[in-house]
Amino acid sequence: MAIVGFQSTTLLDFPGKMACTVFLAGCQFRCPWCHNWELIDGRPLDAMPVEDLADFLKKRKGLLEGVCFTGGEPLMARELEGLMGLAKREGYAVKLDTNGLLTDRLQDLVRRGLVDYVAMDIKNCPNRYAETVGLKQLNMEGIEESIRFLMSGPVDYEFRTTLINQFHDEKGIRAMGEWLTGADRLFLQAFEMADHVPDRSLVPPGREKIQGYREILKTYIGKVEVRNE
Secondary structure (H helix, E strand, O other): OOEEEEEEEEOOOOOOOOEEEEEEOOOOOOOOOOOOHHHOOOOOOOOOOHHHHHHHHHHOEOOEOEEEEEOOOHHHOOOHHHHHHHHHHOOOEEEEEEOOOOHHHHHHHHHOOOOOEEEEEOOOOHHHHHHHOOOOOOOOHHHHHHHHHHHOOOOEEEEEEEEOOOOOOHHHHHHHHHHOOOOOEEEEEEOOOOOOOOOOOOOOOOHHHHHHHHHHHHOOOOEEEEOOO
């Protein structure tokens, strides 16, 4: 079973909606700054039966508006389509968090009307992507195609980047902006240390540096905002 975590109420995960969040296991990346490392590093996890989610969604109709699917990388979960269908049948809007690597799956779910909002992580500029996600090398084709697909307008979306001093600098931010030229919106957030983060040496940039990055990115992207100042 792919459901390995559940948050019954969130005002933060789905812009403009009160929602719940479903956590799914597995990820292709090994980001050294990941907050959900326990979902991908092989630790035993407690599964949530689909029936329990179904009961919850029935009971919360009229109180909640949306269901967020996150991970890990939720597109890896074979159960995702069914879970999204369950949420849609109960009248909920569906948000998907993704790294964009599985672009065929992303595009299929969007085109079938199972997704209302996509939040895609942009980890860094292309030439530092593999390093930032903890891999020696990475084929970027899927990520680049997902970016093009979302920017073509089939579904409401956002790009988002977690800023870390060890991985981001002015040169890379400018290259990232050029790469995302024409995107509707990008949200920046400073890295925050958490219990399961594997690399305890990482630190966020200061507020002044983050605002400098924002000013650079605003020349390429329609809307650039900082989330956790």
